[in-house]
Structure formats: structure tokens, C-alpha cells
């Protein structure tokens with residue numbers, strides 16, 4: 241544990257003595273540490289916030305304060321242990337929800353949710369059903385968050401038109417001489433771009449409503465208890481107005497994938513329809529009464545859309561020189577993009593069946 245980390249920890253309001261502060265998790269955005277403390281007190285998650293990704297930290301933290309306060313009240317009123325069912329921010333000694341260092345780094349701290357399980361990929365349908373319930377319930381519980389609207393922490397986050405614009409600019413600029421190695425991927429993107437704008441059009445026409453969504457529902461952002469029951473939805477940085485399809489689609493992207501996000505063997509990459517059915521079942525148990533018919537009609541398409549969008553973001557970051565997502569090897573973002581595009585193809589091949597499953601769950 242470095243002196244710097246210990247010093248940062250000392251700005252948060254807790255008497256717990258830190259024994260270790262160690263790197264934790266596999267998130268692509270922040271620098272995350274676990275603070276291990278002496279028995280009898282909570283451990284903590286200490287995070288250096290990525291200000292290249294989140295430009296307005298006060299707006300980000302204000303959202304998280306509002307969302308966690310709202311969820312906490314609901315869990316408490318139903319007799320649940322709110323410290324385990326939602327994130328708990330630890331205030332600084334000055335009473336703020338983040339600490340700024342003299343050189344401008346921003347840090348925040350949460351209670352570490354102990355004895356949890358989390359998975360990068362899903363093996364059993366039971367896990368997928370539980371994951372679906374977690375995301376459906378999360379959306380339900382935030383539906384009555386009082387006004388005003390949440391801040392847009394990353395403007396146009398899932399806006400496919402803006403993401404396509406950014407991609408075409410990066411491809412043309414080709415600042416890192418990589419465009420030559422992404423011919424198949426570029427053609428893949430271009431041949432589908434009009435189709436992928438359809439959800440945005442339905443939104444603009446008022447057919448699909450904006451709701452409060454999580455917007456980053458990959459499976460490792462759901463924590464489970466030791467019995468495999470859903471416990472807590474974490475990583476609340478992108479909770480803001482969105483279409484429910486973004487959450488459903490992003491969750492299926494990882495929950496129903498046969499492989500890791502950066503698999504390099506193309507043979508291993510496909511959408512597992514049984515896991516899709518299981519996740520959708522859990523999700524619809526929670527959300528079916530709330531959703532409009534027009535929203536349900538787009539659910540089967542949502543995983544292809546969001547998987548395409550995230551593939552496009554990985555590809556753009558590869559062309560841009562890997563500035564956004566943390567990478568662990570050269571070409572990592574390109575590998576990730578390729579996995580997403582293969583998954584899109586697998587979605588396309590199974591679209592009729594996915595639509596049928598959603599219809600069966602909609603009655």
C-alpha cells in the first residue's frame with residue numbers, strides 16, 4: 241500500500257484502519273482499489289475517477305448521490321440490508337462525496353459489498369434469470385425518481401449517429417496507420433449503419449419513451465450473493481435518461497455470449513439462445529407490466545444494436561490509438577471489436593427466434 245493511497249483514504253470519513261489497499265476488478269474505466277481493513281469494519285472500494293471519460297465530476301457525483309439515496313430508501317422500507325443492495329458512498333471529512341487532490345485527481349469511496357460473486361461470462365440459465373431480474377428491478381425502482389432529470393454524464397452515450405460520425409472521422413484521419421487492418425470491420429459497420437438508426441427514429445417520433453436507465457449493464461456490473469441470488473447493480477456512473485433497450489441489449493451482449501469480450505478464436509463466439517431466453521424471462525418478470533407494446537417489439541433487436549454500438553466504440557478507440565478503454569495487450573480493442581461484430585452476426589442469424597421468445601414472454 242503506497243503512502244499516496246493511504247493519504248487519499250485518510251480524507252474519507254471512517255475510523256477503520258487500512259491493512260491493505262490493492263488493485264481490484266476488471267473495469268475498463270476507473271482505477272479501482274479495495275481497501276482491506278481490520279476485522280469488525282467494512283472494507284471499501286476506493287476509485288480514482290477517469291476524467292478523460294467523465295468531464296464533469298460534480299454532475300456525475302450528484303447523480304450517484306441522488307440514485308443511491310432513492311434506492312436506499314426503497315430497500316430500507318422493504319426491510320432489506322441497504323448497505324448490500326445498493327452502493328453506499330462514504331463522505332469525505334469535508335462532507336463531499338469525492339475528494340480532489342492538489343493536482344486535480346478525483347477520488348471517491350464506497351462500502352465494499354462483501355461475500356459477493358460476480359462473473360465476466362455466464363454459464364447457467366439460473367444466473368441469467370437472476371441477472372435479468374436485477375436489471376428489470378433496477379429500472380422499476382428508478383422509475384419514480386423525483387425531478388429534475390438526471391445529468392447526462394456522457395452526452396450522446398449510446399447515440400449511434402454520433403458514434404458513427406466519430407468512427408468515420410477516426411477512419412479518415414487514420415492517425416495511427418491502422419485503417420488498413422480494419423477493412424472487413426469497416427465494411428461491416430457501413431453495411432448496417434442505416435438499419436442501426438431505427439431505434440433513435442422511434443424515440444424521436446415519441447413511439448419509444450425515454451426512461452431512467454443504467455446504460456452500462458454488462459454482467460460484471462451485477463453482484464450476486466453466495467447463493468447466486470442477485471444482490472446489487474453497481475457502476476452507476478452512466479445512470480441517466482435512455483431507452484430500456486440500451487440496458488437490455490448491453491446485458492444480453494455479455495450475459496448470453498458464449499465467450500469473453502476479448503476472445504480471439506472466432507469459432508467460440510456466438511449468442512447462446514438459452515441464456516438469452518433465461519435473461520429475458522427474468523427481465524420481463526419485472527418489466528412486462530410497465531413496457532409499451534412498441535418497446536417490447538424492439539427488445540429482440542436491442543442486443544444487436546448495442547453490441548454493434550460497443551463494437552464500433554472499440555474499433556474507433558483502436559483507430560484513435562487506444563485512449564478511452566483500458567487495454568492489456570496491443571490490438572486489444574480490435575479483438576474486442578471483432579468479438580462484438582461476430583456476436584451481431586449471431587444475433588442476426590437468430591433474430592426470428594429471439595422475437596418469438598420475447599412475444600411469448602410478453603403475454
Ligand code: ADP
Pocket residue numbers: 264265266267268269270271272285327350351352353354356358460461474475476
Ligand atoms: P469501471 O467503471 O472501471 O468498470 P466499476 O465501478 O464497475 O468501475 O468498478 C470496478 C470493479 O470493482 C467492479 O467490476 C467490481 O468488481 C468492483 N466493485 C465496484 N464497486 C464495488 C462494491 N461496492 N463492492 C464490491 N465490489 C465493487
Ligand code: GN1
Pocket residue numbers: 266267268269270293455456458461475477478501550
Ligand atoms: C465500459 O466501466 P465498464 O468497464 O463497466 C464502458 C461501457 C462498455 C464496456 C465494455 C463509461 O464499462 O460503455 O460497454 O466498458 N463504460 C463507459 O466492456 O464507457
Ligand code: MG
Pocket residue numbers: 267268460461475
Ligand atoms: Mg464496471
